[in-house]
Amino acid sequence: MRIVIAEDNALLAEGLVLLLTSVGHEVAALVGSGPEVVPALLEHRPDVAVVDVRLPPTRTDEGLRAVLAVRERLPGLPVLVLSQHVEQGCAADLLAGGAQGLGYLLKDRVGRVQDFLDALERVAGGGTALDPEVVSTLLSRRDDPLEGLTPREREVLSLMAQGHANGTIAELLVITERAVSKHIANIFAKLDLPPTDAGHRRVLAVLRHLRA
Amino acid sequence: MVRESLRATGYLAVGAGTALLALVTLPLGPYGRRVAAVERSRAGRRLGTTIEAGESPRVLLWHLGHGLSGLVLGYLALGLWPVLLLALGLPLWWRLLPGGVLLSFGPVATGVPSALLLGLVQAALVLALLVVALPRLATGQARLAEVLLRPTARERGERAVLAHGDEVHRIERDLHDGTQAQLVAISLRLGLAERAFSANPAGALDLVREAHDGVEQALVDLRHLVHGVHPPVLTERGLVGAVRGLAARCGVPTSVRAGRDLDRLAPAVEAALYFVVAEALTNVTRHGEASEVCVRIGRSRRSVWVSVRDDGRGGAAERVGGGLAGIRRRVAALAGRTRLTSPPGGPTELRVVLPCGS
Incomplete structure (x- = not known):
């Protein structure tokens, strides 16, 4: 895959380049400040972009704003946003434009190299990768409508909201895919959601329900 | 005359x-x-x-x-x-x-x-x-x-709040861009090493070594950062002990006279006073014309003060962005006052008064 990275911390940027090239990806561009992000993405049209929320010059949310701006011009451009901490407002801003090809992960996750690469693949393929912390905050905040769910169904819901496909959920929970489908059908029925199969639409439906 | x-x-x-x-x-x-x-x-x-x-x-x-x-x-x-x-x-x-x-x-x-x-x-x-x-x-x-x-006192109070916010922000940024980013980079290298372990043990070893270097660097940086916020020596030896330590290390003979009740100050006040003395002694040594320095610390009911006085040539001026400007900012953040007196011919005295935070 061709990837554009926007990360100002030299140590981390170097590590990301090392990681991505070592598994055969191509880093088309590496930029270190907010104003460079949009031009770099428009020029290179990467398969996926990895963008840090905080970038110079202001080091507040330059990266996030650049992502929002570029997704307005190139809807669906896959972007994985990395952040030093996860925040609901930030997640809401990102998801407002659709969950397709969108990732929002804690920076800490890059240490779990395989999980990180999987998330990146998922986002590049038009899927969603939400940090478990974002999802668990959403789940814990709105416990009322989830009261009727069994613990297993909650686990499935959480993984689904993170953007995982049925197969992965089955692997992670060590159950069969059929069991996963059954859980999902139950969850959708209990939450009164219309059944849907496409990954990102499913995530959106779940998140919209949780935020409502 | x-x-x-x-x-x-x-x-x-x-x-x-x-x-x-x-x-x-x-x-x-x-x-x-x-x-x-x-x-x-x-x-x-x-x-x-x-x-x-x-x-x-x-x-x-x-x-x-x-x-x-x-x-x-x-x-x-x-x-x-x-x-x-x-x-x-x-x-x-x-x-x-x-x-x-x-x-x-x-x-x-x-x-x-x-x-x-x-x-x-x-x-x-x-x-x-x-x-x-x-x-x-x-x-x-x-x-x-x-x-x-x-x-006015009110303006100073408002500025103190702002300056304090800046200070907190600086610390957060140092932790964020420094320590946390270093740890992520280390974690990433360990993750890579884990992947490479079976196929390429030599490469994995290099990555582990890099991660090890990274940990040591992160520890050094963290120590500096902690020192900048609240020097650990203050916790261990108290303000007076820490200041005596500074005096003993100073290149110019330095005496310390400390008053009573200086052992229960707010940590931020202690740290500010410590940095005032450290900065003043650095300046004395740097200009190298004094033969002795006297550090005095005392407190009254509502405030605590420190004075660093040397017998050098005087004429010290405050530079924009210099160490003294940093001290002034830090003191202002605690609603205190900094006064540098340095007539030509000396003596030079740096005096800081802070409201007691205890």
Whole structure:
């Protein structure tokens, strides 16, 4: 895959380049400040972009704003946003434009190299990768409508909201895919959601329900 | 003595200039601000301190008060010197005026002896005014500027809150961009090493070594960061012990005199005082002309103060962005005051007063 990275911390940027090239990806561009992000993405049209929320010059949310701006011009451009901490407002801003090809992960996750690469693949393929912390905050905040769910169904819901496909959920929970489908059908029925199969639409439906 | 008078005359003469400008500019308007800034800096120099900029409506009082008094004082300072010369020359010119010369205090010179005598008496009086009154008037003018142009207690409080916020923000940024990012980079390398372990053990070993170096660097940086926030030595040995430690390491012989009740101060206050002493001692060593330094720390009911005084050549000035400016910021964040006195020839004293946080 061709990837554009926007990360100002030299140590981390170097590590990301090392990681991505070592598994055969191509880093088309590496930029270190907010104003460079949009031009770099428009020029290179990467398969996926990895963008840090905080970038110079202001080091507040330059990266996030650049992502929002570029997704307005190139809807669906896959972007994985990395952040030093996860925040609901930030997640809401990102998801407002659709969950397709969108990732929002804690920076800490890059240490779990395989999980990180999987998330990146998922986002590049038009899927969603939400940090478990974002999802668990959403789940814990709105416990009322989830009261009727069994613990297993909650686990499935959480993984689904993170953007995982049925197969992965089955692997992670060590159950069969059929069991996963059954859980999902139950969850959708209990939450009164219309059944849907496409990954990102499913995530959106779940998140919209949780935020409502 | 006469040099003091000349300096005071110069001060008051320039004061007449700023007085005129104060009368024709608007307080807190762009030109008014500039005039006030000039006055602050020259008053600060005269008083051996730095006057911060205040923005309160009291500035209006300064424009009026200094505008009127400054003109009169400038006229007086400049006018006294010719009077002195005229009085001393009285025996030479008293004849030029018909009917004798009426001196300011009544008697009339009618001959050479009386002209000589009266001239000397008048010169002595004028000289006394020049020597005794003029420097005091100049200092008084500077004090007026200090009192009316510096920030009010309320402004200082507001600024303290802002400065404190900046300080917290700086720490957060250091942790965020430094330590946390380093840990992520290390974690990433360990993750890569794990992947490479079976296929390429040598490559994995390199990555582990890099991660190890990264951990050591992160520890060094973290230690510096912690030191910058609250030096651990304060926790271990208390403020006085920590200051004695600084004194023992200083290149110039340094004595420490500490008062009572200094062991239960707020951590932020302790840290600020510690950094004041550290910075002052660094400066003393750097300029290298002092033969001894005295550090004194004491507290009253509501405040705690520290003074670092050396016997060097004096003339220390505060640079923008220098170490002392950092100290001033830190002290201001705790609503304290910093005062640097360093007349040419010395001694130099840095004095900081902080409200007690305990």
